[in-house]
Amino acid sequence: xxxxxxxxxxxxxxxxxxxxxxxxxxxxxxxxxxxxxxxxxxxxxxxxxxxxxxxxxxxxxxxxxxxxxxxxxxxxxxxxxxxxxxxxxxxxxxxxxxxxxxxxxxxxxxxxxxxxxxxxxxxxxxxxxxxxx
Amino acid sequence: xxxxxxxxxxxxxxxxxxxxxxxxxxxxxxxxxxxxxxxxxxxxxxxxxxxxxxxxxxxxxxxxxxxxxxxxxxxxxxxxxxxxxxxxxxxxxxxxxxxxxxxxxxxxxxxxxxxxxxxxxxxxxxxxxxxxxxxxxxxxxxxxxxxxxxxxxxxxxxxxxxxxxxxxxxxxxxxxxxxxxxxxxxxxxxxxxxxxxxxxxxxxxxxxxxxxxxxxxxxxxxxxxxxxxxxxxxxxxxxxxxxxxxxxxxxxxxxxxxxxxxxxxxxxxxxxxxxxxxxxxxxxxxxxxxxxxxxxxxxxxxxxxxxxxxxxxxxxxxxxxxxxxxxxxxxxxxxxxxxxxxxxxxxxxxxxxxxxxxxxxxxxxxxxxxxxxxxxxxxxxxxxxxxxxxxxxxxxxxxxxxxxxxxxxxxxxxxxxxxxxxxxxxxxxxxxxxxxxxxxxxxxxxxxxxxxxxxxxxxxxxxxxxxxxxxxxxxxxxxxxxxxxxxxxxxxx
Numbered sequence: 001x002x003x004x005x006x007x008x009x010x011x012x013x014x015x016x017x018x019x020x021x022x023x024x025x026x027x028x029x030x031x032x033x034x035x036x037x038x039x040x041x042x043x044x045x046x047x048x049x050x051x052x053x054x055x056x057x058x059x060x061x062x063x064x065x066x067x068x069x070x071x072x073x074x075x076x077x078x079x080x081x082x083x084x085x086x087x088x089x090x091x092x093x094x095x096x097x098x099x100x101x102x103x104x105x106x107x108x109x110x111x112x113x114x115x116x117x118x119x120x121x122x123x124x125x126x127x128x129x130x131x132x133x
Numbered sequence: 134x135x136x137x138x139x140x141x142x143x144x145x146x147x148x149x150x151x152x153x154x155x156x157x158x159x160x161x162x163x164x165x166x167x168x169x170x171x172x173x174x175x176x177x178x179x180x181x182x183x184x185x186x187x188x189x190x191x192x193x194x195x196x197x198x199x200x201x202x203x204x205x206x207x208x209x210x211x212x213x214x215x216x217x218x219x220x221x222x223x224x225x226x227x228x229x230x231x232x233x234x235x236x237x238x239x240x241x242x243x244x245x246x247x248x249x250x251x252x253x254x255x256x257x258x259x260x261x262x263x264x265x266x267x268x269x270x271x272x273x274x275x276x277x278x279x280x281x282x283x284x285x286x287x288x289x290x291x292x293x294x295x296x297x298x299x300x301x302x303x304x305x306x307x308x309x310x311x312x313x314x315x316x317x318x319x320x321x322x323x324x325x326x327x328x329x330x331x332x333x334x335x336x337x338x339x340x341x342x343x344x345x346x347x348x349x350x351x352x353x354x355x356x357x358x359x360x361x362x363x364x365x366x367x368x369x370x371x372x373x374x375x376x377x378x379x380x381x382x383x384x385x386x387x388x389x390x391x392x393x394x395x396x397x398x399x400x401x402x403x404x405x406x407x408x409x410x411x412x413x414x415x416x417x418x419x420x421x422x423x424x425x426x427x428x429x430x431x432x433x434x435x436x437x438x439x440x441x442x443x444x445x446x447x448x449x450x451x452x453x454x455x456x457x458x459x460x461x462x463x464x465x466x467x468x469x470x471x472x473x474x475x476x477x478x479x480x481x482x483x484x485x486x487x488x489x490x491x492x493x494x495x496x497x498x499x500x501x502x503x504x505x506x507x508x509x510x511x512x513x514x515x516x517x518x519x520x521x522x523x524x525x526x527x528x529x530x531x532x533x534x535x536x537x538x539x540x541x542x543x544x545x546x547x548x549x550x551x552x553x554x555x556x557x558x559x560x561x562x563x564x565x566x567x568x569x570x571x572x573x574x575x576x577x578x579x580x581x582x583x584x585x586x587x588x589x590x591x592x593x594x595x596x597x598x599x600x601x602x603x604x605x606x607x608x609x610x611x612x613x614x615x616x617x618x619x620x621x622x623x624x625x626x
């Protein structure tokens with residue numbers, strides 16, 4: 001139990017990760033899929049941030065007033081996550097731009113309808129080709 | 134100057150991409166992009182020859198910060214080799230044609246295509262050059278994001294969907310990779326590759342490291358389209374503009390394979406990967422399945438681009454098979470196949486680009502009788518197809534030779550038989566295309582076509598000609614690949 005409770009941060013990020021992945025897989029709406037992807041990425045960011053934190057740890061800064069502190073939080077994972085956040089924002093921006101183009105071209109952002117439209121289009125093209133012969 | 138080559142390799146295309154956006158002129162952007170691609174190729178060749186002659190890796194500290202704290206770029210035979218492959222392809226693809234056929238972009242916006250392509254090149258070169266594991270992730274995302282936009286530049290709504298589903302799957306793959314890195318950092322406290330390799334020796338029994346390994350392999354598996362994680366690939370290659378397919382098919386998955394090789398052999402180490410975790414138990418069946426499923430799927434396609442895309446999945450199977458043998462011959466076979474497949478598939482997609490420029494279709498039935506109308510383009514198709522099968526005199530044979538050799542050395546004769554069987558399947562799908570092109574008459578109502586201009590033929594034939602040149606004089610690529618494999622496995626020449 002203690003190891004379970006002691007690792008609650010990790011359980012939290014695993015829960016978020018699964019929620020995000022489930023949304024990506026199960027939703028038909030393309031924007032909701034992207035939101036799922038965002039939740040998935042955020043779970044990893046939380047995981048990294050938790051890595052660097054120690055209870056009672058201080059920022060690793062030397063100088064007056066820093067005497068007497070023995071534990072430091074590692075700032076490196078937090079810095080790495082700044083990059084990951086930028087990547088996440090860029091991915092979302094590109095993804096949403098693509099959804100806008102898909103919506104313009106198909107008139108809908110629901111994946112099942114889009115799949116159906118593509119299938120109808122392919123069938124119609126095949127039929128017209130047969131008629132020509 | 135030369136001591137800054139490892140970082141210039143990456144910084145030059147990055148700055149040029151920004152310059153393309155500022156120039157806002159497609160002619161200037163095109164000239165700049167071609168110049169940068171050739172500069173990158175020259176730098177890569179210079180570094181490869183330096184590394185080959187000294188035998189020592191080039192280590193470059195970014196900003197002068199010492200290795201485990203700062204970011205290190207480390208060029209050895211393996212990644213110098215991959216850098217040459219990656220920078221060679223855009224040097225040929227960018228001058229192809231007038232530079233913009235098949236792109237759904239207003240002429241005033243075409244500079245964005247060059248900017249995106251240069252960014253993609255930056256990402257791919259960065260992933261290859263860096264010696265820092267987190268840096269790999271950053272460049273991975275740079276290359277992937279620009280690749281999504283490149284694919285969406287095609288003139289069809291299916292391309293948007295293909296780019297979207299690639300974005301979803303690619304991001305999941307990239308994030309899995311990031312989780313794996315986090316777990317590695319948690320257990321070792323370092324992200325420098327050389328440092329990771331040393332410190333992992335102390336903690337490899339830990340469950341955390343095993344989980345990290347799983348996340349990294351699966352994440353990279355999505356990026357390099359390892360069967361059954363290849364779902365994004367057929368649509369992406371089919372609906373992307375043909376010239377983008379040529380660039381992406383010849384470079385992106387190759388860099389993914391390089392990163393996998395780097396993690397398996399340099400970071401985790403041969404003993405851990407092949408004796409403790411026994412990855413070959415998983416990787417060999419998946420590679421074989423990819424070879425056969427890809428080839429069978431290719432046989433049934435009515436679109437030439439989709440056919441080539443499925444054939445890529447099969448060819449990636451050969452490369453991962455070579456890696457999973459874990460011996461010098463097999464690994465050298467996989468590495469030399471990186472080069473050979475980049476030449477062959479890049480050339481074949483350029484053939485498709487030639488035909489699409491004339492006929493605006495990649496449906497196989499519409500290609501009937503093209504053998505007489507476009508003799509030079511179709512001759513390139515023949516040579517490229519033969520190289521896919523692995524006919525003597527083409528590069529395809531060289532890599533298969535090493536793979537079969539590796540399989541026998543490992544004591545897996547069945548695998549050697551399976552490699553030959555899947556080459557037969559490649560023969561079937563290549564023959565299907567050639568049969569339509571050469572032996573079926575051109576329908577009477579079909580639009581008249583003529584041969585494409587030299588500006589398209591020359592780039593196509595540089596790549597296709599390479600498959601013959603390096604197929605007959607095979608010493609250069611195979612010596613380099615052998616040396617790379619020996620350095621990865623830590624055995625003397």
